[in-house]
Amino acid sequence: AQRVTQPEKLLSVFKGAPVELKCNYSYSGSPELFWYVQYSRQRLQLLLRHISRESIKGFTADLNKGETSFHLKKPFAQEEDSAMYYCALSGFLTQGGSEKLVFGKGTKLTVNP
Amino acid sequence: KAGVTQTPRYLIKTRGQQVTLSCSPISGHRSVSWYQQTPGQGLQFLFEYFSETQRNKGNFPGRFSGRQFSNSRSEMNVSTLELGDSALYLCASSSGVVRAVGEQYFGPGTRLTVT
Numbered sequence: 001a002q003r004v005t006q007p008e009k010l011l012s013v014f015k016g017a018p019v020e021l022k023c024n025y026s027y028s029g030s031p032e033l034f035w036y037v038q039y040s041r042q043r044l045q046l047l048l049r050h051i052s053r054e055s056i057k058g059f060t061a062d063l064n065k066g067e068t069s070f071h072l073k074k075p076f077a078q079e080e081d082s083a084m085y086y087c088a089l090s091g092f093l094t095q096g097g098s099e100k101l102v103f104g105k106g107t108k109l110t111v112n113p
Numbered sequence: 114k115a116g117v118t119q120t121p122r123y124l125i126k127t128r129g130q131q132v133t134l135s136c137s138p139i140s141g142h143r144s145v146s147w148y149q150q151t152p153g154q155g156l157q158f159l160f161e162y163f164s165e166t167q168r169n170k171g172n173f174p175g176r177f178s179g180r181q182f183s184n185s186r187s188e189m190n191v192s193t194l195e196l197g198d199s200a201l202y203l204c205a206s207s208s209g210v211v212r213a214v215g216e217q218y219f220g221p222g223t224r225l226t227v228t
Contacts, residue, residue: 034215043116044156044203044219086156090215099214100169101146105155 002027004089004104012110013077021072021107023061023087032090033063033070036103039083047072047085057081077111084108115140117206117220125226131192134223136204138185144168144209145187146217147179150201159202162187163209191225199227 005024013019025031035047048056050063050070061072070087087104118137126132138145146169147159158171162181179189185206191198201224205217 032215043221044205046216046218049215088215100158100161101215101217102158103148103156 002089002091002102004087004102006085006087006104006107008107009105010108010110012112014112015079016076019074019077019081019109019111021085021087021109023070023072023104025068025070025087025089027068027089027091029091033061034088034090034101035059035061035070035072036086036088037083038086044086077109079111079113082109082111117204117218119202119204119220119223121223122221123224123226125228126194127228128194128196130194131190132194132225134189134191134202134204134225136187136189136206136220138187138204138206139218142206142208142218143185144207144214145181145185146205146207147187147189148203148205149173150203150222151199156203159189194227196227199225201225 003026007022033050036044037047038044059072059074061070063070084106086106088101090101117139120135136145144163146161149157159173159177160167160179161169165181176192181187201222203222204220207214207217
């Protein structure tokens with residue numbers, strides 16, 4: 001079954017420390033992977049997509065097809081990075097079906113001062 | 114461009130009632146998806162509409178239904194409300210074209226409380 005797994009519900013780090021939010025997926029085809037972020041009292045928004053291969057707000061994510069992972073990393077966490085992070089997969093999840101976006105359950109990141 | 118808007122923002126209903134939520138997508142976007150967000154289950158996909166047709170559906174009971182109008186605005190209806198339907202309902206729009214489904218723009222949500 002097509003699935004996105006974020007093994008950590010909660011992640012807490014100190015300011016300036018490296019942070020890695022884990023995401024694993026299962027999908028038989030060629031997926032597109034995304035990270036979405038929801039800051040407190042703000043709407044859910046797209047942070048980055050693997051195809052862009054860009055760094056947004058210091059975050060990067062590399063698609064590892066061998067390990068079926070798409071972990072989100074930042075070398076030096078900032079307090080303003082505290083938010084809920086969702087990994088998502090886009091693909092044709094059923095034979096003959098249309099493209100669909102599937103979200104993981106999310107990881108709440110807290111960056112302590 | 115104006116963002117995705119949802120009305121109402123807050124709603125309190127009692128068990129057994131029905132409710133209709135509305136979503137206006139970003140201008141030019143033809144796809145509207147609905148999600149239920151709860152602390153325990155996270156984001157759960159309800160359904161997606163594209164050009165007035167339901168294109169994808171999640172695993173929710175038939176009490177949850179939706180529709181899309183010719184101007185791409187969408188409504189979601191929940192009949193015979195249950196306490197467990199209390200949640201934040203999010204609407205998201207995208208262009209809907211192939212390989213762009215993943216780039217969704219979310220509204221602020223409608224907070225539904227069922228008492």
